[in-house]
Amino acid sequence: MTAFKFIENKNFECHTEKIQQNQSAFCINTTSEYELKILLAEDDLINQKVTLKLLEKMAYTADVAINGIQVLEYLEKDLYDLILMDIRMPEMDGLEATMAINDIYGKKRPVIIALTADVFEGAKEKYLKAGLDDYMAKPVTFEIFQNMIIKWAKKVNHKRKKFIFK
Numbered sequence: 001m002t003a004f005k006f007i008e009n010k011n012f013e014c015h016t017e018k019i020q021q022n023q024s025a026f027c028i029n030t031t032s033e034y035e036l037k038i039l040l041a042e043d044d045l046i047n048q049k050v051t052l053k054l055l056e057k058m059a060y061t062a063d064v065a066i067n068g069i070q071v072l073e074y075l076e077k078d079l080y081d082l083i084l085m086d087i088r089m090p091e092m093d094g095l096e097a098t099m100a101i102n103d104i105y106g107k108k109r110p111v112i113i114a115l116t117a118d119v120f121e122g123a124k125e126k127y128l129k130a131g132l133d134d135y136m137a138k139p140v141t142f143e144i145f146q147n148m149i150i151k152w153a154k155k156v157n158h159k160r161k162k163f164i165f166k
């Protein structure tokens with residue numbers, strides 16, 4: 001298992017469970033090291049709730065867009081670090097939205113992670129080729145979700161620090 005820096009914060013359930021079991025516990029300090037501004041693009045109400053719950057377990061919140069058009073509207077108003085992108089959405093789907101974001105923002109765009117029920121063979125490759133950064137299949141376990149978010153949070157924050165100290 002990857003070793004992550006553990007920041008003790010007893011407010012978070014995910015910590016205390018693991019501490020008690022004496023497992024390799026880690027958690028995220030959203031106020032500093034792993035701060036992330038997250039946008040969740042998901043048209044299904046239940047899936048929205050499930051993903052927001054997973055984020056909450058990591059002490060994150062997210063704004064919610066229900067299609068690609070809303071994603072673009074959010075990006076115009078605010079700076080986001082990471083988008084959790086459903087693929088199948090009405091009006092503008094996740095792939096169209098990703099292509100539009102790439103066109104508009106180029107390298108300055110947020111990290112985009114597919115969170116989709118599309119689990120056909122080659123799905124991940126297809127989405128990465130289309131410009132998404134990573135891929136998770138729904139339903140996702142907390143462990144996979146957490147590892148994925150932390151992986152990208154570290155990259156985002158590394159980039160941010162480099163930018164600040166330049």
Ligand SMILES: [Mg+2]
Nearest residue numbers: 043086088089
């Ligand atoms: Mg959908």
